[in-house]
Amino acid sequence: MSAERIDGTVVAERLRARVAEHVDALERTGQRPGLAVLLVGKDPASEIYVRNKRRLANEAGISTFEYFHSASVSEEQLLETLGLINDDPEVHGILCQLPLPDHLSEALAINTIRPEKDVDGFNIANVGRLATGQEAMIPCTPLGCLILLRERLGSLAGLRAVVLGRSNIVGKPMATLLLQNHCTVTIAHSRTRDLKSVCRQADILVTAVGRPEMVRGDWIKEGATVIDVGINRIPAPERGQGKTRLVGDVHFASASERAGAITPVPGGVGPMTIACLLANTVIACFRARGLEPPDDLWL
Ligand code: NDP
DSSP states (O other), X not given: OOOEEOOHHHHHHHHHHHHHHXXXXXXXXXXXXXXXXXXXXXXXXXXXXXXXXXXXHHHXXXXXXXXXXXXXXXXXXXXXXXXXXXXXXXXXXXXXXSOOOTTSOHHHHHHHSOGGGOTTOOSHHHHHHHHTTSSOOOOHHHHHHHHHHHHHHSOOTTOEEEEEOOOTTTHHHHHHHHHHTTOEEEEEOTTOTTHHHHHTTXXXXXXXXXXXXXXXXXXXXXXXXXXXXXXXXXXOGGGSTTOEEEEOSBOHHHHHHHOSEEOOSSSSHHHHHHHHHHHHHHHHHHHHTTOOOOGGGGO
């Protein structure tokens, strides 16, 4: 079998177009959605992410506000900045780019962001709401994965899902979303015994481990849908000295032989993450205006 390629770039473009329509609608009510991004230190990868988020937000008509602190910023200063952004009525979504330097508590920073502006969905209030099936801001990467799965499969009810990885930002919320969508869910991690046979049971396999091409074709059930969240940079001497390339957690070529559908890396989950961030910002803006967010936002 040669798997269908699930093109996250195309789905994300459609979602961003939908976001832009709703930004127009909000502007007609006198409010343009605003996204604030807070970056601490000078991590080159984080700077690229922030630049991309700004460009795509602006293309969709969302205002962006950027706040930079040096890596030596004190916790007090950081929390003060977050407090100011919390109180800014032009800002509907706040993103604190992670990771933070070691001397700063990520949990404290995230929990300082008002839940209604927490467009990453990492604040403990949103985590609790999501886990208990209440209205929540849903973390962008798992939400993007869910949209791709629904695009491919329609209803997920009754399917056996394995989530490889148990981080707070991907693995755990992904498992929660799959459970809410009536899958039978297993969460696997570094202590899981016989990982290969666990993965082979999955109708849906979501991998978020950060281990280049760890999941091989013979880990995959015939016809499964595979969502590869991993983004790993590996040496690519074939492209020239010192060159690198991105790969996922899944070995794409061998997995494509068995899967029914699979996301590529790059061009799979990555673009969906940013599109969902923009959609969450629009949702936050609707709610701030006392309006019900539109049902048709999620394609
Ligand atoms: P974390 O490092 O926080 O979590 C990794 C998880 O993988 C842990 O639960 C860990 O288990 C598990 N794990 C690690 N090694 C193994 C192994 N050999 N066998 C089984 N399980 C293992 O990573 P994140 O969740 O933050 O990110 C995962 C990947 O997704 C990364 O490559 C990251 O770059 C990418 N990512 C991509 C995004 C996108 O937009 N596409 C967004 C966010 C992340 P344990 O808990 O036991 O240690």
